[in-house]
Amino acid sequence: MDIFELRRDLHAHPEVGFTEFRTANRVVRELQSYGYSVAYGIDVMVPESRRGLPSADQLTRAYQRAKEDGADETILRAMDGGLTGVVATLKGRGDGPTVAFRFDMDALPIMESQESTHLPHINGFRSVHDGEMHACGHDGHTAIGLTFAKMIASQPFNGTLKLIFQPAEEGGRGAKSMVDKGVVDDVDKLFCFHLGLDLPLHAVSGGTNEFLASTKLEVHYQGVSAHAAAAPEKGRNALLGAATALLNIHALPRFSSGATRVNVGVLEGGTAPNIIPDKAKMVLECRAETYEDNLDLEQRVRAILEHSALMHGLTYQIENIGEAATAVCDPELKEVVLEAAKSVPFFTDYQDEHPLGASEDATFLMRRVQERGGKVTYSILGTTIAAPHHNPKFDIDEEILPAAVDLLLQIAIQSLK
Incomplete structure (x- = not known):
């Protein structure tokens, strides 16, 4: 052949x-x-x-x-x-x-x-x-x-x-x-x-x-389901926590020391309009022109992921699913x-x-x-x-x-x- x-x-x-x-x-x-x-x-x-x-x-x-x-x-x-x-x-x-x-x-x-x-x-x-x-x-x-x-x-x-x-x-x-x-x-x-x-x-x-150095993360948020009208205060909205993280990740400042990138490529959660979502999944990446800047950027992203979970009473898991130097x-x-x-x-x-x-x-x-x-x-x-x-x-x-x-x-x- x-x-x-x-x-x-x-x-x-x-x-x-x-x-x-x-x-x-x-x-x-x-x-x-x-x-x-x-x-x-x-x-x-x-x-x-x-x-x-x-x-x-x-x-x-x-x-x-x-x-x-x-x-x-x-x-x-x-x-x-x-x-x-x-x-x-x-x-x-x-x-x-x-x-x-x-x-x-x-x-x-x-x-x-x-x-x-x-x-x-x-x-x-x-x-x-x-x-x-x-x-x-x-x-x-x-x-x-x-x-x-x-x-x-x-x-x-x-x-x-x-x-x-x-x-x-x-x-x-x-x-x-x-x-x-x-x-x-x-x-x-x-x-x-x-x-x-x-x-x-x-x-x-x-x-x-x-x-570009890169880190790719998969995040799972766990909350509590509840009726969206009858008992919304009983729920813990995992999708809202993930959305909070998404917006704040994309609001991170660029670096003066070199090019940086962030992107949330996947955001999934919820089952019906009248149910507080108890689960959410996010897949994202950060990239930077230097290995050191990417490590810094990754730590900032992880802090946002953690504190977004805390804001909404969620538990979370973060998995590194890919990286480059x-x-x-x-x-x-x-x-x-x-x-x-x-x-x-x-x-x-x-x-x-x-x-x-x-x-x-x-x-x-x-x-x-x-x-x-x-x-x-x-x-x-x-x-x-x-x-x-x-x-x-x-x-x-x-x-x-x-x-x-x-x-x-x-x-x-x-x-x-």
Whole structure:
């Protein structure tokens, strides 16, 4: 199967974070067939470090779906419960550095477009799972990673090549569990990348800036039901407490030290107009240009959540369901990427850095490598997109796929000497 068929197969079978059973299963089998030593499941993830784990029912349904689709049951069993990370290692001929490449695999909970102009729909590879879609290009990332893995395996090199296939990037939920397991503790150079992000086709950036640190919280308020007319004073309105928190969170001041963001994306509660709501659920996020500012912002948000509960006589629970840090790319590796790109005729526009303006949990991998004396970068590979990221009409120009593989090959050849 060529890279275009591979990407389209992955696109048609999207799996959201920690349910990538079919995708990860295929990744393991292909990597093993290329001669890699492959670890997966609990061997590459700390279960307790995962954030925003899907419900047990959702995990079971996705597991069964992958099984029915022909996934290897021995591999599946090791991934049961959402342990869908994969790490492959290939030793070179002689001594040298450990060079790692990271690829994310997860899709998004989005209903894919069925409009007549949407190419995946026209060409028969639209998502077969309603409500799940590859709307950020991770299908392309995984296809690039597997094709690169096959091609580099036949090349002579020194040192050690490590390929990290990460689950649950969306929402900042999967990388930390792999960091805590130590999968990058031996890495000297780490290369991460993303397709699109407003960079045009034929352009490449050596690195990325404007990572936003992020924390995502799920909050449950518990109150007391009562008749809204006959005994309103007997009730404790959980929805009102949540609404109080919402308004005050959005009233938080911006920071002079850097960009900050807050957003309450989900607010649910109540059963009928004549019943005081006894339960409410809120899902929100805060982001900041610096890791320290985000920690400060998170503490302010938590204070609002707590005091809104106290105001209305409620109990509450707060769960961290996702997070990302900030990171700085190393100039040495940015230069490696750009020099490698100059040897791939496809690329004609070379940029030192490109702004992300969003969050990415690869930052945890990057920070750990740097803490241990290694170098990192996060590159953007330009491609025309049919609609913005996380949009039902999102699609990539597949012309970037073989060029990206060639770029990674050149990076690996230069780095594994």
